[in-house]
Each structure stands twice: as structure tokens, then as C-alpha cells.
Amino acid sequence: MSALTWIATGSLAAWGWLLLGQGFFWRTDVGLPPRTPPADWPAVAVVVPARDEAEVLPMSLPSLLAQDYPGPLEIFLVDDGSADGTGELARALAGEHGGPPLTVASPGEPAPGWTGKLWAVRHGMALALDRTDAEYLLLTDADIAHGPDSLRELVAAARSGGLDLVSQMARLRVTTFWERMIVPAFVYFFAQLYPFRRVNRPGGRTAAAAGGCVLLRRDAALRAGVPESIRQAVIDDVSLARAVRRSGGRIWLGLADRVESVRPYPGLGPLWRMVSRSAYAQLLHNPLLLAATVAGLAVVYLAPPVAVVAGALTGSVVPLVCGGLAWAVMAGTYAPMLRYYRQPLWLAPLLPVTGLLYLLMTVDSAVQHHRGRGAAWKGRTYARPEAAP
Incomplete structure (x- = not known):
């Protein structure tokens, strides 16, 4: 031969x-698991790390301010050393759109051994845990727009399934030629590396999350010691899921219907x-x-x-x-x-x-x-x- x-x-x-x-891995029917609305809606704190996000913030932050969530809700946007007025814009958008309370804070430059995003997440989580009695933390990127019922569905899924981490792979923008060539394949390859069904299997060895949309139970975060335990991670979402699973938590990952990235990628670069x-x-x-x-x-x-x-x-x-x-x-x-x-x-x-x-x-x-x-x-x-x- x-x-x-x-x-x-x-x-x-x-x-x-x-x-x-x-x-x-190639199947795309892994949506949120069966869920029923809880009798009492728990408090949620949203943590948004943001660095130079003035371009996308007007399309994403209003979707968080407009969440149709029946329980207590507060938003913490961490301005990670932006030079484009991200923090000021966030305050202006909150004043224009109303909604749940918004706190804008800045942690300063990352300490040695920390990646910038996780340093911002650490600061936001510390504020949320100190100022609220939130049972869940929604970790979401500044370029992610959520449907009005997104948070309600995430919390219902977590409560119904006894899940410590629920993550949805946001639908990325696909408009330009290069986005069509690269973006669907990006998610396809990710699912090939981390098949969603294996991630969602209780006690399975495969662990992954999609960093743009992660609902994390407060107790699970404390038990896993995050984000301190993963402070050096460049691929922070997968590292987060592994830390939660190692500490005995139950995780779930799937594709999103009403969670979308608004970040444009106009060219191949x-x-x-x-x-x-x-x-x-x-x-x-x-x-x-x-x-x-x-x-x-x-x-x-x-x-x-x-x-x-x-x-x-x-x-x-x-x-x-x-x-x-x-x-x-x-x-x-x-x-x-x-x-x-x-x-x-x-x-x-x-x-x-x-x-x-x-x-x-x-x-x-x-x-x-x-x-x-x-x-x-x-x-x-x-x-x-x-x-x-």
C-alpha cells in the first residue's frame, strides 16, 4: 500500500x-436541560469584566439592565484599566435605561501571577459577595447580549437540575465572509475537544464552560476557591469548569438560543x-x-x-x-x-x-x-x- x-x-x-x-459532538441539540420555575427566586449578582469595550457596551449592557428576573438582581461591571471611557459609558447607559442597581469599579493593574480578566472577575466577585447575599453569580463578558428571559432560564435550569455551574456557548456574530469561514468552525472544534454530552454527564471526566455566559453557585465558587485557584489561566472558562468539577460540583454546558455575542470581527486579522x-x-x-x-x-x-x-x-x-x-x-x-x-x-x-x-x-x-x-x-x-x- x-x-x-x-x-x-x-x-x-x-x-x-x-x-x-x-x-x-457534532449534534447541536444540547439546549438548556428541563427546568421548572423555583418557588422562590434566589438573589443573583452579575459580574462583567470589561476592558476597552465602549464599542460593544451599548449593545450588550442594556440587555442586562432589561432582564425580566423575578428575584433580587444587582450588576457589577469591573472596568479593567480601559482607555476608551468604558466605565463612564456604563454609568450613562444605566442612567438612561434604568433597571437593577449597577456598580462600576476598577481593580487597578493585575497583581503578579494573575491574568487581566480573572483579576477583574476576582474584584467583581469580591464586591458581589460582600455587598449582596446572592446565591448565584452570573459571569458574563462585556460583548454578550442576553435575551430578556436569559437569566430566569439559567437560574431555573440550575435549581431544577441541582447544578453548580450552568454555561451557554453564546451565538457568535456571523456576518462578514471571514466570520462565516471561521466562527462556526470555532464552535465546532470546541465541541469536538469538549463534547457537550460528556461535559454534562454526572461524574464525567470532561469539563468545560463557555466564558461568555456562566451561572455559578456561590457555594460552589467558594468550595472551588475560584478565581484564586485558576488565577494564571489563559483559557479561564475551561479552567473554571475543571475547578468546580474537581471540588465535587455538577456542571452543564450547551448552546444558547437567546445569548449572543455582538463583537464584530470585520477581517481575518x-x-x-x-x-x-x-x-x-x-x-x-x-x-x-x-x-x-x-x-x-x-x-x-x-x-x-x-x-x-x-x-x-x-x-x-x-x-x-x-x-x-x-x-x-x-x-x-x-x-x-x-x-x-x-x-x-x-x-x-x-x-x-x-x-x-x-x-x-x-x-x-x-x-x-x-x-x-x-x-x-x-x-x-x-x-x-x-x-x-
Whole structure:
């Protein structure tokens, strides 16, 4: 057998396993679990870390101020050293829209060993726990807009299922060409790494959350020691879920219907930076894991179309058939995510192109790290955790 035949059959075998053995990651029907309204609605404190978010805040903060929540509710927006007037704008929006009380605070520069977002979350959580008797904390990003019943549904799901952490993957914006190429695949790859059904299995080993929308029980946060226990994490949402699960908490993760990101990504550059800033951290800054990942991406996503083209040109039937079948399974598993994002299905066969872009982003993430610019975001660059003070 030729090397091309071996690679094509290996790719087909990999896609057979991904289709049936990876927690049915490709299905998009994981919505909030069954829930009934509680007899008494618990108090909730919303914590919003924000750094230079004046562009998106007028589209997101009013949705929090307009929450139709029957219980006590208070919002804490932590202005993390913004230079664009984020804090002043937040106060102005609260004055214009009314709603629950809004506190705007600033924690100053992060202490050594802390990432900026988690430093802001720490400050917001401390204020919320000190000033309120909130049973739940809603940790949400400044670019996330919530439907009017979003918080009510999250609390009902947590109470009904006895869940300590309920997280929804916000529907990201998909308008421009590059958003269509990159964004649905971003969620598809995330679900492939952390299949939602495995995350939601009681006592399961897989743990993950989506940082844009996390409802966290107060007692679970204290028991897990967050955010102090994950203060160096660049991928803070997954680290948060792991900390809660390790401490005995029950977690849940799924796709959102009425929680959306309003952040625009007008070109490839911003999307590239979004992925590459944390890709190497996901691989634990390990060159061997990087090499294995690059090889895996090449075999799984690039080999099928290469095998089809090479098989057609050389008349090799096995690579042509195996590559074609693998490519078909790849496109078929991607189609549900495209439907979820209301995108045309002709994008599904183009997933190998997006896979190549993600491969290059991952390599670039490692290169930037070794140049001392890894995990850079909004003017800050973070060291690898074991090198942090």
C-alpha cells in the first residue's frame, strides 16, 4: 500500500471514530436541560469584566439592565484599566435605561501571577459577595447580549437540575465572509475537544464552560476557591469548569438560543488573534503536543481532499474512495453547526480550508509565544503558568 493509501484510510478511520465515538459532538441539540420555575427566586449578582469595550457596551449592557428576573438582581461591571471611557459609558447607559442597581469599579493593574480578566472577575466577585447575599453569580463578558428571559432560564435550569455551574456557548456574530469561514468552525472544534454530552454527564471526566455566559453557585465558587485557584489561566472558562468539577460540583454546558455575542470581527486579522492567543496555551506550551496536533489536523482535515485529488489524477481507487468518504463525513458532521448559525450548507465541504487556517493559527500561536508575545490580548502579554511569579 502506498503512503497516500495509508493516510487516506487512516483519515477515514479517524472520521468514523469522530462520528460515533466522540460524544456525538457534532449534534447541536444540547439546549438548556428541563427546568421548572423555583418557588422562590434566589438573589443573583452579575459580574462583567470589561476592558476597552465602549464599542460593544451599548449593545450588550442594556440587555442586562432589561432582564425580566423575578428575584433580587444587582450588576457589577469591573472596568479593567480601559482607555476608551468604558466605565463612564456604563454609568450613562444605566442612567438612561434604568433597571437593577449597577456598580462600576476598577481593580487597578493585575497583581503578579494573575491574568487581566480573572483579576477583574476576582474584584467583581469580591464586591458581589460582600455587598449582596446572592446565591448565584452570573459571569458574563462585556460583548454578550442576553435575551430578556436569559437569566430566569439559567437560574431555573440550575435549581431544577441541582447544578453548580450552568454555561451557554453564546451565538457568535456571523456576518462578514471571514466570520462565516471561521466562527462556526470555532464552535465546532470546541465541541469536538469538549463534547457537550460528556461535559454534562454526572461524574464525567470532561469539563468545560463557555466564558461568555456562566451561572455559578456561590457555594460552589467558594468550595472551588475560584478565581484564586485558576488565577494564571489563559483559557479561564475551561479552567473554571475543571475547578468546580474537581471540588465535587455538577456542571452543564450547551448552546444558547437567546445569548449572543455582538463583537464584530470585520477581517481575518481579529479572528486570527482570537484563536492564536490561546491555542498554544491549550497545548500546555508543549512542542510535542504541538507537533502531534499539527499532524492530527493534517491527517483529519487536509488529507481527505488531497487524497481525492491525488487519487483522481493517478487513477488510485482506494485513496479516491477513502478520501471522498472521509470528506463526506467531515462535511456531514459540520452541517448541523452551519444550520445552527443559519449559514448555507455549501460551506460544509470548505471545512478543510478552515482547518488549514486553524493549523496555521496554532503554529503562529507557538511562534509568538517563543518570541515573547504569546497569549497577548488588549495590550497585555501573559507568561506560561509555570513561569509566572
